[in-house]
Amino acid sequence: MFKIRSMRGFLTSSIGATCATALALPLTLPATNASAATATPTAATEVTAIPGSTRSLPLAPLSAERVLGTAPLQGLHRPGGEHFSLVGVVWDDPDTRLHGRVQVRTRSAATGAWSGWQDVETHNADHGADPGTAERGARRVRGATAPLWVGASQGVDVRVRADGTGRDGRTGRPRPPRSSLPSGLRLQLVDPGDEAPPEGAPLRGAPADQPHTDLDTDAARAASTANTDIARYGALDIPALGKRATEQELTRLRGPVKGKPHIGARPRIVTRRGWGADEAVRSGGFVYSKKIKAVFVHHTASGNNYTCSEAPSVIRSIYRYHVDSMGWRDIGYNFLVDKCGTIYEGRAGGVAKAVLGAHTLGFNNSSTGIAVIGTYGTAKPPKAAVTALSRLAAWKLGLYGVNPRGKTYLTSAGGNLYAKGKKVRLNVISGHQDGYATECPGERLYAKLGTARSGAARYQGR
Structure with a gap:
């Protein structure tokens, strides 16, 4: 199991603008740039909390596919042990569309109660960088559903079914699937982290009457x-x-x-x-x-x-x-x-x-x-x-x-x-x-x- 973790540590003012959070990514997801958390602190450095995290979990075929003989079906059930507020599903090829249905239900972190099933918008390829640009051509770009805000949650249940469910009206037998699911389906659990920090101490590199302490990269x-x-x-x-x-x-x-x-x-x-x-x-x-x-x-x-x-x-x-x-x-x-x-x-x-x-x-x-x-x-x-x-x-x-x-x-x-x-x-x-x-x-x-x-x-x- 792999987890993109929330990091809290020392950041130095020497970290370049190209640095990104260190992410322990699954093999099917691309790596990010060098870790900001591994930099050596200097005397001028203050402790800065890095808010938020993303956890990426692989989906697997569900038994219903074998039992019912219907369209391809993948999913994941995690009743607890997570902390997230937004979910989505990604896959390997950004040029492949997910023809099917994605549904999730989540367990409230406040009450422990499960929500009802919610549909996730599957057609999201129309949002993105233009073809031919460096951003669009980056190796780490993935296909994805739209994100769904679910509020503070600690458990999740997801199912992804390809088009082609149902039975033949003449024979009563399951219809063959009209499409397959994209390869590399993974559930994304996003924790937004702490609230935006309040006004605070003087800003590095700014007049003393200007607030806050977080502009140190x-x-x-x-x-x-x-x-x-x-x-x-x-x-x-x-x-x-x-x-x-x-x-x-x-x-x-x-x-x-x-x-x-x-x-x-x-x-x-x-x-x-x-x-x-x-x-x-x-x-x-x-x-x-x-x-x-x-x-x-x-x-x-x-x-x-x-x-x-x-x-x-x-x-x-x-x-x-x-x-x-x-x-x-x-x-x-x-x-x-x-x-x-x-x-x-x-x-x-x-x-x-x-x-x-x-x-x-x-x-x-x-x-x-x-x-x-x-x-x-x-x-x-x-x-x-x-x-x-x-x-x-x-x-x-x-x-x-x-x-x-x-x-x-x-x-x-x-x-x-x-x-x-x-x-x-x-x-x-x-x-x-x-x-x-x-x-x-x-x-x-x-x-x-x-x-x-x-x-x-x-x-x-x-």
Whole structure:
């Protein structure tokens, strides 16, 4: 049995931005970079808790497959001994789709009671880095289901069945399976770790009146520095600005604007430091597009059973799932929005910059991805979340002079709707399904995109 463990230890300020957590990974999962926990402490080093962990467990054929003669069925039952809040299933080949059904039930860490069976969204390949990029081609990239938030749990039961269940209507015999399961199926149990640390002692390398003690690695310092064009170093959040102050900031960032500037007032954004990102998890450095021409709206498909106070834990879990389990360089989304309308920084590199994400396979270049935390196929997205989406889009698109009500052309890098090199005319604010054949961002959220466009344009003063 293998376990990706939570580590607590000494970190030195000499650790490079490319360092990642040391992971005792199973043989079928890729290794990460060198251990940050094995560095030798220096006199200036303080003890820093590394939050969270990912445990990867192999699935095995279940006896029901042999007894019933139905479609391939794999699973795992662990009644206790775990600690996790988010689950998902991964497999070896990112280009192979899981045609079937994944269900889990979990045992509450608080009550010991088992939940009912829940479906996990199996079609998740449409989220990811563009074909041909270094991130997409990395050997550690895996196929995966969407992550599912289950809350603090200590036991798990999972079953994965391929398409082809049922019996022949004429003979009554089991039908042969229409598909097989991908190779290397593994259950991922993600522990988000401790809550985001509170304001504290003076920051290394910063004025004494700036809080906190956790920016003691190159990766953490780089993530915070990337936002210093609009926020103080080490900020836990980037405060909201009024319309006039935002227009002045636009001039400072982009130079004089001809005519009336059209930009929405900058909304409050919780930084990665604010939601407790362990910067040692992700790959070092940042990758950028030249500009932002469009916004793609997503839902995380992680379920709606979270409270707003749990949102940072959900994000930390998705972050670990994207990196530890799926093999991406960082969390895929550029921004996330919770059900109460709080906006969070996603992929590192600076919220005002054109950070290249991994959210809309084929159209990540020149776009930004905003994910509303939850599942909105049948559930109505909260008004606060839609409003926050509009305000964020009005500001982000305004930084690049883009009209939220407009159309734009993006060139496909390849996908199941548009061939590589195809120039596609899209709404400036589009749903994920506009660029890829997928149900994301869910029917109910997709129906709100017209509201988001008109609201964003109004916030820009158009």
